[in-house]
Amino acid sequence: MSEKKYDVIVIGAGLLGIATAYYVKKNNPDKTVLILDKEASAGAGNTAQSAGMYRDTFCSEVNLILSSTSIDFFRYVQNELKIDLTLKDITYLWLMDREQFEDNKKAIEVMLDNKIRIEILEKEDIEKKFPELITNFDNNEDAQLLNIKNIDYALLGYDCGELDADKITRDFYETEFKKLGGETLYSTRINRFILDPKGEKLGIPGEPVGWQEKKINSVETDKGEYIHAETFIAATGAWANELLLPIGVDSRVMPLKKSLYRVQHTRLTELLENESFNEEKTIPFTIFPVHGVYIRPVKYNNSIWIGGGSVVGKPYVITDPESIDYSDNPLDDNETDPRRYEYDLYLILSEYLPILKDLPLTSCWAGYYAVNTADKNPVIFKPDGIDGLIVVTAASGSGIMKADAIGRIAEALYNGKKHADLYGGVEFKVSRLGLKERDVDKEYFVI
Numbered sequence: 001m002s003e004k005k006y007d008v009i010v011i012g013a014g015l016l017g018i019a020t021a022y023y024v025k026k027n028n029p030d031k032t033v034l035i036l037d038k039e040a041s042a043g044a045g046n047t048a049q050s051a052g053m054y055r056d057t058f059c060s061e062v063n064l065i066l067s068s069t070s071i072d073f074f075r076y077v078q079n080e081l082k083i084d085l086t087l088k089d090i091t092y093l094w095l096m097d098r099e100q101f102e103d104n105k106k107a108i109e110v111m112l113d114n115k116i117r118i119e120i121l122e123k124e125d126i127e128k129k130f131p132e133l134i135t136n137f138d139n140n141e142d143a144q145l146l147n148i149k150n151i152d153y154a155l156l157g158y159d160c161g162e163l164d165a166d167k168i169t170r171d172f173y174e175t176e177f178k179k180l181g182g183e184t185l186y187s188t189r190i191n192r193f194i195l196d197p198k199g200e201k202l203g204i205p206g207e208p209v210g211w212q213e214k215k216i217n218s219v220e221t222d223k224g225e226y227i228h229a230e231t232f233i234a235a236t237g238a239w240a241n242e243l244l245l246p247i248g249v250d251s252r253v254m255p256l257k258k259s260l261y262r263v264q265h266t267r268l269t270e271l272l273e274n275e276s277f278n279e280e281k282t283i284p285f286t287i288f289p290v291h292g293v294y295i296r297p298v299k300y301n302n303s304i305w306i307g308g309g310s311v312v313g314k315p316y317v318i319t320d321p322e323s324i325d326y327s328d329n330p331l332d333d334n335e336t337d338p339r340r341y342e343y344d345l346y347l348i349l350s351e352y353l354p355i356l357k358d359l360p361l362t363s364c365w366a367g368y369y370a371v372n373t374a375d376k377n378p379v380i381f382k383p384d385g386i387d388g389l390i391v392v393t394a395a396s397g398s399g400i401m402k403a404d405a406i407g408r409i410a411e412a413l414y415n416g417k418k419h420a421d422l423y424g425g426v427e428f429k430v431s432r433l434g435l436k437e438r439d440v441d442k443e444y445f446v447i
């Protein structure tokens with residue numbers, strides 16, 4: 001490794017890091033920008049584990065702006081720049097019982113006021129459009145034991161769908177970043193930030209001591225080398241605490257394991273062929289009225305992905321930055337227990353969709369949400385009292401659909417701008433996602 005000093009080093013080449021690196025380089029063409037990752041390629045962390053779904057059916061202003069501007073940008077990349085992201089508006093279908101519908105009425109009104117393209121379906125409509133669904137469990141004792149709720153209404157979101165997270169990460173952001181002269185360094189883990197006094201070292205033991213102003217000038221890699229930069233941007237997602245806690249920075253991230261299960265079978269053709277919802281002629285991404293259990297249709301190979309489920313009682317995984325075993329870090333573990341599908345999600349889903357009865361699991365995998373437990377939105381901030389550091393993390397399970405806006409806001413913070421220009425000319429006050437003047441409104445559309 002050369003002794004070269006970069007203007008900016010982004011640590012973490014997930015979708016948030018690579019979008020940030022792209023906008024920093026694009027708006028500062030003369031600056032040297034490096035992005036690095038412990039994995040062998042960009043997007044190989046939790047970005048690779050995601051379901052790749054997007055939606056604009058939010059009622060909080062922040063959620064709505066972050067997701068709808070990002071998705072509009074991804075549409076532009078696909079339609080105008082002709083980079084195929086396999087982005088398809090397959091629609092989202094939220095199934096609800098009567099009580100959930102009443103609870104969500106205010107949220108639905110806000111969506112309609114904001115011109116979000118939604119439609120409310122009533123039970124008869126749902127049964128007609130989605131004939132494989134069981135909607136009534138009044139006389140089903142087994143289902144009542146499982147706390148299964150009836151399906152009385154559904155919210156259908158039209159401008160919602162799926163895209164390939166790997167393609168937007170690598171085929172667009174990484175490729176364009178490199179074209180602009182941005183540099184990449186993979187298979188390199190950062191073990192720690194080196195905290196220095198700002199300005200000259202005075203030779204006091206334990207520098208920087210309390211009264212000295214502080215700055216990050218370099219990081220130590222797993223190869224024992226030091227890499228230098230004027231500014232470091234930490235975009236390490238669920239691993240945020242490992243680098244930040246040892247220098248006293250709390251990014252609000254709690255890592256939570258989330259699993260996806262895949263069932264593939266020719267019997268599913270019947271379910272996956274559906275002419276009522278979208279141009280793809282398949283069922284929508286469908287969320288069931290119990291603990292947010294969902295299915296994603298994958299029509300071309302007769303499979304569905306299954307996720308969601310209650311997280312109450314599930315552990316957050318804390319790794320101790322001082323004694324971490326990098327060869328066996330639980331946050332790198334992408335395996336999941338197939339029995340969780342059998343005893344949890346399958347029991348619920350096979351009541352709603354009997355077509356799934358006795359179909360074996362084909363595969364499963366897991367990743368970690370970087371959850372901001374306070375308001376479930378990203379944090380983009382410069383920690384108090386430490387120069388040369390910006391933190392971009394805590395996407396909380398919706399980082400794919402918000403990534404473009406997050407990258408632009410991080411760039412605006414780096415350049416000292418008060419407002420970020422999001423796609424479509426939308427202005428966003430940078431401090432809204434910071435820690436000191438945070439201004440994130442409450443999301444009411446929660447099922």
Ligand SMILES: Cc1cc2nc3c(=O)[nH]c(=O)nc-3n(C[C@H](O)[C@H](O)[C@H](O)COP(=O)(O)OP(=O)(O)OC[C@H]3O[C@@H](n4cnc5c(N)ncnc54)[C@H](O)[C@@H]3O)c2cc1C
Pocket residue numbers: 011012013014015016017036037038039043044045046047048049050051052053054188189190191235236237238239242243258259260366367368369370393394395396397398399400401402
């Ligand atoms: C099962 C599952 C389903 C999901 N489904 C969706 C969905 O449908 N829609 C949606 O919008 N979001 C979804 N998400 C969330 C989405 O995947 C994340 O919000 C998004 O990928 C976060 O991007 P990131 O760049 O912050 O994190 P990551 O992609 O995890 O990137 C962080 C990077 O930092 C690197 N790194 C960490 N520590 C170090 C270090 N010390 N040195 C060097 N490199 C380091 C990692 O290797 C990693 O590549 C899902 C997540 C999971 C787990």
